[in-house]
Structures are given as structure tokens and as C-alpha cells.
Amino acid sequence: MNRLNISVSPHFHAKATTRSIMLDVIIALLPTTIAGVWIYGLRSLAVLAVGIGSAVIAEFIFNLIAKKPCTVGDLSAVVTGLLLALSVHSNMPLWQVAIGAAFAIVIVKGVFGGIGQNFANPAITGRLLMAVSFGEMAKAAFPVADTVSKATPLAVLESNKMMFENGVYFIKNWKGDITGQTDLLSLFLGTRGGAIGESCTVALIIGCIYLLARKVITWQTPVSFILTVFVLSLIYTKDFNMALAYTMAGGVFIGAIFMATDYATTPYRPWGKVIFGICCGAITVLIRFWGNLPEGVSFSILFMNLLTPYIDKWTSKKPFGGEKQ
Amino acid sequence: MEKNNKLSIVTKGFFKENPVFVLVLGTCPTLATTTGVIGAVSMGLAATAVLICSNLVISLLRKLIPDKVRIPCYIVIIAGFVTIVQMLMHAFLPDLYELLGVYLALITVNCIILGRAEMFASKNKPLDSMLDGLGMGIGFTIALFLMATIREVFGAGAFAGIEIPFLKDHTVSFLVQSPGGFLVFGLLIAIVTLIMTSLGKKAPELGCAGCPAAAVCNSAQGKCPEKEVKKGEAENA
Numbered sequence: 078m079n080r081l082n083i084s085v086s087p088h089f090h091a092k093a094t095t096r097s098i099m100l101d102v103i104i105a106l107l108p109t110t111i112a113g114v115w116i117y118g119l120r121s122l123a124v125l126a127v128g129i130g131s132a133v134i135a136e137f138i139f140n141l142i143a144k145k146p147c148t149v150g151d152l153s154a155v156v157t158g159l160l161l162a163l164s165v166h167s168n169m170p171l172w173q174v175a176i177g178a179a180f181a182i183v184i185v186k187g188v189f190g191g192i193g194q195n196f197a198n199p200a201i202t203g204r205l206l207m208a209v210s211f212g213e214m215a216k217a218a219f220p221v222a223d224t225v226s227k228a229t230p231l232a233v234l235e236s237n238k239m240m241f242e243n244g245v246y247f248i249k250n251w252k253g254d255i256t257g258q259t260d261l262l263s264l265f266l267g268t269r270g271g272a273i274g275e276s277c278t279v280a281l282i283i284g285c286i287y288l289l290a291r292k293v294i295t296w297q298t299p300v301s302f303i304l305t306v307f308v309l310s311l312i313y314t315k316d317f318n319m320a321l322a323y324t325m326a327g328g329v330f331i332g333a334i335f336m337a338t339d340y341a342t343t344p345y346r347p348w349g350k351v352i353f354g355i356c357c358g359a360i361t362v363l364i365r366f367w368g369n370l371p372e373g374v375s376f377s378i379l380f381m382n383l384l385t386p387y388i389d390k391w392t393s394k395k396p397f398g399g400e401k402q
Numbered sequence: 403m404e405k406n407n408k409l410s411i412v413t414k415g416f417f418k419e420n421p422v423f424v425l426v427l428g429t430c431p432t433l434a435t436t437t438g439v440i441g442a443v444s445m446g447l448a449a450t451a452v453l454i455c456s457n458l459v460i461s462l463l464r465k466l467i468p469d470k471v472r473i474p475c476y477i478v479i480i481a482g483f484v485t486i487v488q489m490l491m492h493a494f495l496p497d498l499y500e501l502l503g504v505y506l507a508l509i510t511v512n513c514i515i516l517g518r519a520e521m522f523a524s525k526n527k528p529l530d531s532m533l534d535g536l537g538m539g540i541g542f543t544i545a546l547f548l549m550a551t552i553r554e555v556f557g558a559g560a561f562a563g564i565e566i567p568f569l570k571d572h573t574v575s576f577l578v579q580s581p582g583g584f585l586v587f588g589l590l591i592a593i594v595t596l597i598m599t600s601l602g603k604k605a606p607e608l609g610c611a612g613c614p615a616a617a618v619c620n621s622a623q624g625k626c627p628e629k630e631v632k633k634g635e636a637e638n639a
Contacts, residue, residue, distance in 0.1 A: 176574060184585065188592075210576035 095192065099152035101293045105284035106159055106335065112267055112277035113163065121167035121273045124174055128162025129155055131175040135182040145191065153192045157181050160200035160335055163274025164328060164375070165207060165214065173211050177203040197382040198339045201332075201375050208375065261318060264325040275328040285334040294338040297350035298357075302333035305358025313366055329361065332374040342382040349385075349392040357381050411530055415537030421514045422545035423594040428514040431505050432546060433583040439562040442550030443543060444498050445505060448491070450539025452483045453515050454532055459483075460523040461531035467524075476519045481510045514542055545590075552586050553577045 114121050136154035140147050148154075158178045165174060181203030186195045208214045263269050267277030274281075288294045306329050311320035337343060337357055344353050357377045364373025381388075421427045428449075435445040459479050460467075467475045488506050491499045499506065509515065518538055523531040555561055557577030559570030576582045 172572060188589075206574075206576050209579060209581075210574045 095151040095153060098293055099156050101288065101291050102156050102335070103152065103159065105287045105293075106156075106163065106274070108280035108283045109274045109277055109331070110159070110163065112280040113167075113273035116267055116276065117167040117273055123171060124165065124167055124169055124273060125159065125162045127171045127174045128165075128178050129158035132158025132161070132178040132182050135179040136187070139183050139187040143187065148192060151192065154182055157186070157199045157203070160274075160331075161203045164200065164204045164272050164331065164336075166270075166272050169207075169213055170211075173207055173213065176210075177207040180206050193341045195341055197379050198336050198342050201336050201378050201382070205375050205379060261321060261325075264322055269326075272328060272331075275331045278325050278330050281330040281334055285330075288334070288338075294334070295347065295350060297347050298337045298343065298354040299333040301351045301354030302337055302358045302361075303329055305355045306361055309359060309362040313362070323365070327361075327365070327372045328374040329358075332361075332378055333357070336375075337378050337381075342385055344385055344388045344392060346389065346392040346394065349388045352388050352392070353381050353385065356384070408530070408533055411533045412537035412540075415534070415539070415541035416544060417541070417594075418598075419538075420541045420545055420594065421517075421538050422542060422549075423591050424598070425514075425517070426591070427517045428512050428542060429587070431508065431512060432549065433580065433587060435502065435505050436546055436550040436553055436583060436586075437557070437578045438501075438554050439547065439550045440498075441501050442546035444495075445502060446539070446543025446546045448487050448502070448506060449509050449512060449514065449542055450536070451487055452480065452509055452512075453518060453539045453542075454535040455483045456480045456515055457518060457523040457531040457535035458528055460519045461526060461528040464524045472520075472524065473516075476516060477510065480515050480519070484510045514538060549583075549586055549590060552590075553582065557582060 110125065114125075132154045133149055137147065137149050139145075140149075158181075161178050161181055162174060165177070181199035185197060185199040185202045186192065189195050265278050267280070269276055285294075285299060289296060303324060307320055307324045310323035311317065314320055314323065333354065337354065344350050357374075360377035360380060361373040364370055364376060370376070415421065417424075419425060422429075422432050431445055431449070436442045456476070456479050460476060463475070463479075484507065487509070488499070491502075491506065518534060522534045526534070551561065555566065555569060556574055557579075558575070559566055559573040574582075577586065
């Protein structure tokens with residue numbers, strides 16, 4: 078005889094948990110982490126360890142003080158710490174990394190109610206705290222093997238002093254002297270100055286493909302973000318290769334793939350994600366070309382994080398038969 | 403207000419009704435002048451002086467000032483005292499005068515002073531009003547001192563301009579910038595609220611009397627459009 082089970086809905090559960098999603102993100106970040114350590118040397122391992130360690134410790138202590146259930150096991154603090162450490166360069170003083178990670182966890186996430194309640198991406202906000210506080214953020218680390226470069230491609234983007242000649246970009250300082258060089262291949266492989274995790278474009282793309290295949294993220298935000306940066310750079314520079322260089326030279330890829338796809342702080346509807354990505358790209362380009370700062374990815378994502386509730390409101394679907402708002 | 407409770411009029415401003423952390427008044431000078439301890443304390447003391455004097459005069463004139471033009475009258479009185487303080491400072495403490503800059507003149511429109519004039523001095527006797535001004539002023543100074551200490555020690559690695567050996571190499575300059583000011587401000591309000599609730603004391607419900615905009619605000623005069631809508635809905639139902 079068949080046994081009839083009667084239970085309340087839901088009858089089917091997705092297997093995804095916070096922990097499994099965070100684990101997927103960590104796996105997707107592995108290629109760029111390995112590439113970063115390979116390119117920038119063992120010092121970056123210390124930065125990564127401090128970033129992750131202090132994020133986890135901060136989460137543990139905050140939960141203890143706030144008398145909340147311990148949420149270290151869901152790995153979200155690990156992801157925040159890892160992303161934060163990947164978005165700074167490998168010569169950052171370790172105590173500054175620790176402060177950035179603790180700020181991201183306690184102030185941006187914990188105080189606002191923990192995971193899922195944060196108003197902005199913790200890693201981005203922690204990075205920006207470090208950017209406005211510590212002058213060391215402006216100096217960049219350089220590939221271990223590289224003795225030529227003296228400035229990041231991005232440090233000169235603002236004044237548009239990157240000169241293109243026979244596939245090699247000569248980086249000039251404000252006087253016009255050539256201080257370094259880079260080319261599209263090294264931008265793609267990441268052998269250039271920059272943050273630990275932002276430079277190796279190919280590793281980031283591998284991570285993106287993994288996340289898409291695992292359905293952790295959708296394609297809308299990364300694609301619209303990166304395309305917008307590319308198209309606007311193309312319009313500004315009127316040179317295809319230059320636009321490619323601008324797209325790969327900063328933190329666009331890591332921002333678009335890993336930070337602009339955070340669940341809590343980005344729109345949940347597909348069109349909302351597209352709007353989010355386009356606006357992020359546009360703000361990034363605006364800050365790069367006309368702003369005071371060489372890079373605008375973090376600020377653009379933070380700014381759009383704040384606008385996310387409004388985008389959600391505009392793009393939310395009207396339920397069938399639902400009342401007019 | 404109980405008559406023989408003069409002491410509580412003074413002390414309530416320190417903590418229970420701290421103008422900055424509980425009444426959330428005077429936020430602008432609080433954020434602006436707390437980047438350093440010296441500036442914060444002198445700002446607090448200057449505001450205290452103005453607060454005591456203006457509360458006294460407003461309390462003395464409370465029956466003479468017509469209700470409809472009371473805000474301009476208060477402003478004139480307060481501005482008078484601010485000018486006196488400003489001139490005295492310019493003459494005797496020129497360094498401090500330079501340090502505080504425009505914020506000294508802005509004491510005129512400091513919400514604490516206008517708020518206490520409206521909330522307390524216009525309804526109470528001169529002596530009580532002076533004591534209230536003293537208490538609120540000290541509370542303001544304490545709040546500024548606390549915030550400035552946190553911001554200067556961790557943001558600039560110094561205390562009142564004296565460098566602290568270890569911290570001066572490990573500064574988080576975010577704290578002395580304006581977003582850091584908002585952050586410290588919010589955290590201190592949270593801590594004060596936490597202490598208040600754990601002591602079982604609720605923050606006082608202030609109503610609309612303390613709000614300088616009460617005269618023009620619809621909700622303060624019972625003409626709030628939301629209320630009318632709700633009333634209308636109730637009638638329809």
C-alpha cells in the first residue's frame with residue numbers, strides 16, 4: 078500500500094545553502110588567488126592570511142559580544158576577507174589589512190544585522206576605508222620578476238598618458254618621461270602592477286565561468302559592467318586596443334564578477350542587474366577619465382549598492398492580478 | 403519640573419538627556435569640530451557660555467516675547483552673545499579663534515541653544531534656565547570631548563596635539579575625515595542607547611516642542627496629512 082504523506086509546503090528544497098554558495102565563490106577565487114601569489118610573491122600570502130584571519134576573528138568576536146549565533150561556519154567572513162585581501166596590493170602593511178577586514182565585518186555587516194542585512198558590499202567598503210585612510214593604498218606592488226615598471230597602468234589612466242605603439246603601452250609620468258611599459262598580453266595574464274587579485278584577467282574569467290556554470294551568479298551584471306567600461310573607453314579613446322587595455326588595466330573584472338554580484342546588495346531582477354552593471358561601468362569610466370582618482374570601480378559599486386533598493390522597486394514584477402501601486 | 407530638584411536640572415544634561423547623544427541636537431558642530439580635542443573642548447565651552455547667557459535672557463523675557471515672532475527674537479539674543487564670545491576670543495585667544503573659524507559664528511544657529519530656548523527657557527524661571535544651560539553645555543562639552551578623543555587618538559595618533567608614540571605610526575585617518583565623524587557619532591549614540599536601555603531608562607519622548615520647525619510643521623499642529631488620510635480611510639471603512 079502506498080503511504081500518503083501529508084505535509085505543508087514547500088515540498089522540495091534546493092540544496093544550496095549559504096555555506097555551499099560561499100564555498101563555490103571561494104573555489105572560483107582560487108585561480109586568481111594562485112595567480113596573484115605566483116605573480117606578486119609570498120608576501121601576498123601573508124596579506125591573504127591576515128585578511129581572512131582577521132575577518133573570521135572579527136565575525137567570531139562580534140557574534141560573541143552581540144550574543145548572536147556564531148556564523149563563522151557559513152564561510153561568508155572567509156569570502157569577505159579573501160576578497161578584501163585580493164583587492165589590495167601585496168605590500169600593504171598587515172595591520173592595515175586587519176583593520177580593513179575587521180571594519181568590513183563589524184561595521185558594514187555585523188552592526189547592520191549580519192549576513193544578508195548589509196547595505197553595501199563589506200569587502201568594497203573595507204577596501205574604500207583603507208583607500209581613504211592609508212596612503213599605502215596608492216602605491217602598488219609589482220610583479221616579482223618585473224624590474225621595468227614604475228607605475229601601474231591605472232596610475233596614469235587619469236591623465237591619459239598611456240601611449241600605444243606597436244602593441245606595447247608605454248607608461249609616462251606627468252613630465253612625459255616613459256617610466257614603464259606593458260602590453261595587452263601582460264594585462265591579460267596579469268603580469269603588471271596592481272592588487273593581488275585584480276591583475277590576472279584570465280584567472281578571473283575562469284572563476285566567472287565556474288560561478289556561471291554553478292549558477293551562483295547570473296551573466297547580466299558582469300557582462301553589462303565590463304561591456305559598458307569597454308564601450309565608453311572606446312568612445313573616449315577612439316582606439317580598440319586602448320579600450321581593451323583600459324578595461325583590463327584596473328579592478329573592473331574582479332569588481333564585476335565577484336563584488337557587483339553580491340546577493341544582498343545588488344538588484345535581484347535580471348533587468349535590475351543590467352541597469353546596475355551599466356551604471357557601475359559608467360561611473361567607473363567617469364571617475365577614471367574625469368575624476369580625481371585613478372580607479373573608480375570600488376566607488377561605483379558602493380554607490381550603486383546604495384541605489385539598489387530603488388532599482389529593485391523600479392524593476393519589480395507586478396504580480397498577476399496584483400493591485401496598482 | 404519639580405521645584406527643589408535644581409541639581410537634577412543640571413545633571414540630566416550630562417547623560418540622561420545629553421544634547422548630542424540622546425536629543426541628537428547640534429550635530430553639525432559635533433561632526434565638524436571633533437577632529438581634535440582642543441577644538442572640541444573650546445567649542446563646547448564657548449557654546450556653554452552662550453547657552454547659559456541666552457537661556458537666562460530668554461527666560462527673563464519669556465513673557466514679553468510674542469509667540470509668533472519668538473524664533474527671530476531668540477536668534478537675535480543668541481547672536482548677540484555669540485558675537486560677544488567671538489570678540490572676546492578674537493582678543494584674548496586668537497589661536498583658538500583661528501582654529502574654530504566659522505563654527506564659532508555658527509553657534510548662533512546651533513540647534514542645542516535654540517532647542518533649549520524653545521524647550522526649556524521659554525517655559526521656566528531664570529535660575530532654572532541658567533542651570534539647564536549649564537547642564538546642557540557641560541553635556542555638550544563631554545560629548546564633544548569623547549568623540550574628539552576617539553577621533554584624534556585613533557585618527558591622528560595624538561591627544562590634544564601631543565603625539566602618542568605607537569599610535570602616531572598607526573593612524574586610521576578615515577576617523578578624522580567626515581565619514582569617520584558620522585561613524586563615531588553613530589556608534590557612540592548606539593553605545594549610549596545601549597547603556598540607557600540596560601539601565602532601564604527610556605530615552606525621553608520629546609514630542610514636537612523641542613523642534614525649532616514646530617511652528618511651520620503640519621504634524622506638530624495636528625494637521626499632518628498622513629493622519630488625515632488615515633482618518634478618512636477609517637471613516638470609509
